[in-house]
Amino acid sequence: MYHSKIILIQILFFLLFIGCKNDQLTFNEDIAPIVHKKCSICHHDGGAGPFELINYQDFKKRIDMIEFVIQKNYMPPWPADPNYRHFAQEKCLKKLDKEKILNWIKYGAVEGDSTINFPTITKENISAKPDLIVSLDNEFITNGENKDQFLMMKFPFELKKDTFIRKIEFIPDNRQIVHHVNAHLITYENDNKQNIFGGDKIVDTELFSDKEAFEKLDILNDQDQYPRLTPSVSNYLPGSEQFDYPKGIGVIKANKKNVILVNDFHYAPSPYKEKDQSYFKIYFSEIPPKRVIRETQLGTFGISDIIPPLIIPANEIKKFTTKAIITDDISILTINPHMHLLGKTFLAFAVTLQDDTIPLIKIDNWNFRWQYFYTFKKMLKIPAGSEIIVEATYDNTSKNPDNPFNPPQLISERKNFNGRGSMKTSNEMLQFIINYLEYQEGDENIILGN
Ligand code: HEC
Incomplete structure (x- = not known):
């Protein structure tokens, strides 16, 4: 009897303690560290999200909508069930973090210490500085017919010498319309192609077969053979991040002459002619390929x-x-x-x-x-x-x-x-x-x- 009373008192204190803690939650101390990881990665200037969510004012302005989307698990977008399988860099909120944010809102969404400095989150510093940037010469302009567009694109680049590449990262320019991208790396062995810059750079895949598209893009080597292709070196969807695998894994040996071949460049529909000049960041590796993906x-x-x-x-x-x-x-x-x-x-x-x-x-x-x-x-x-x-x-x-x-x-x-x-x-x-x-x-x- 005496024992259960103690437990009861302990529970009471615990609840009181949680209560206090909840109404003391502040944005700058408690919430910012969570949402910078789970929201700002998309909701920053130039990010996939439609508005910035970084500082207190950003959140305060949309507090009702934010409460709603978090309650409904609509944001952060993460369709996979975390109870079935966890993944690296999971976007969904941990149960406790979700409760913390909802409680912070419930208890008045207090700002807290406004002298705390946050790291700036911009599209420039969200990914690392590359060794090389490969871009098309000109902006692409979409048809503005409110229809999806599916294209093949060729991004040629020459290196001074054979080089190991550890990562090829796609950087979308116009994030409102770039829907998804799947890219392969072609490398011409023994420099067996005179001019990698010839041919069309962009082909509409709804109009041409793969074979025709390859001809238009001038992909074959000078002996009319298919060059060596490493599949899926870069994949992009809104919110996706290119992974750094452990050292040596997924490293590719590139010769002097190379082409990033995007076999699936999908632009979402828009009623306006939209401009886009998306590009690739390339990161070299000092370590040769250890294991092939x-x-x-x-x-x-x-x-x-x-x-x-x-x-x-x-x-x-x-x-x-x-x-x-x-x-x-x-x-x-x-x-x-x-x-x-x-x-x-x-x-x-x-x-x-x-x-x-x-x-x-x-x-x-x-x-x-x-x-x-x-x-x-x-x-x-x-x-x-x-x-x-x-x-x-x-x-x-x-x-x-x-x-x-x-x-x-x-x-x-x-x-x-x-x-x-x-x-x-x-x-x-x-x-x-x-x-x-x-x-x-x-x-x-x-x-x-x-
Ligand atoms: C992976 C990228 C990504 C992450 C992470 C993300 N968002 Fe979003 N968010 C979007 C996009 C894109 C939209 C535009 C609507 C859509 O496409 O569903 C959006 C829309 C919203 C909206 C507007 C919803 C509407 O119906 O108009 C709110 C509010 C929002 N996000 C809040 C958040 C909060 C809060 C977090 C973190 C807890 C978060 N988002 C994390 C990409 C993201």
Whole structure:
């Protein structure tokens, strides 16, 4: 009896203590350190967010909206379920941090000590100083027809000598319209191309096949062969950051003559002719390549069929599966789930030969806008013989606010005439991209992320 009284008093004190703490929360002392990490990375001048969220005034001005978007988990955008799998540089708020911000708002959103100096957050200092910048000569001007534009682009660059490259980072210029970018590095061995600067720099992929586009861009070497290509050296989506993998991993050897080939440059629709001169930052490496990153993909254009075939009748919510067996031990670095506008849920996991399940990713509320490349906190070993299983549902009813058709129409994985997966809103895709290494002893202890 006596004992439980003490506990009761202790609980009371604890609640009192929390109460005091909550109404003493201030922006400058308690909230700024959280939101600078979780909001300002996008909400700064020139960032992906539509307005700045850095100092007290920025937050105070929009306090009701901020309370709403945090409560609803609408911001920060992070579709992956953190209870299923944590990733490096997770954008979602930790449960305690979320409560802290909401309590700070509830207790009057106090500013606190205004003499504290914050680091300035600008588009210049949010990423590092590169060794080289590669840009197109001229600004690109979009068609202003309020339609998506899908382009292939060529960014040629010459180096004085063969060089190791550790990172190629895409820097969007006009962040309101640059939707996504997937880039490869072409390097011409033995300088077997006279002029890498010839040909078109930009080709509309809705109009030309890959082969025609390559001809227009003048990509082949002087012997008319395809040059060496390292896939997916740079991927961009709003909010994504290019990762620094541990030393030597993912380093690429570049010869003197190189081209960054963007095979998918997607501009979002705008009713105005918009200007853009996005560019790449290149970082050299003193260390030669140690281990090569490989890429594989399940589903559309990948190594595994989709079952049943990806056809989604109007007014239906339908589930699809795609599976592949991993033949060697691998260490996964990064994964990317991909669907279009009808996507609703996405689940991926591996099942080992011993019947153990290794969770990969779970998205309960698919959002077309936020398709991150998710990097694991540590390299993730998948033992040989495991099966990777992807389950995805699509909502082709009028209840899906992203449905491009009203009334809904049958939508399928139609391939456009050149056999590429069309990104057109009338098509769907189910893709799971995996970046991995051949497994080495101890990989599971290697921490990824910066
Ligand atoms: C990964 C980038 C990113 C991060 C991180 C991010 N935002 Fe946003 N935010 C956006 C974008 C882009 C929009 C524009 C609306 C949209 O596209 O959904 C937006 C819109 C908003 C809006 C307006 C919502 C509306 O309906 O108009 C608020 C408020 C907001 N963000 C607050 C926050 C807060 C608070 C945080 C941190 C806790 C945060 N955001 C983190 C990118 C981001």
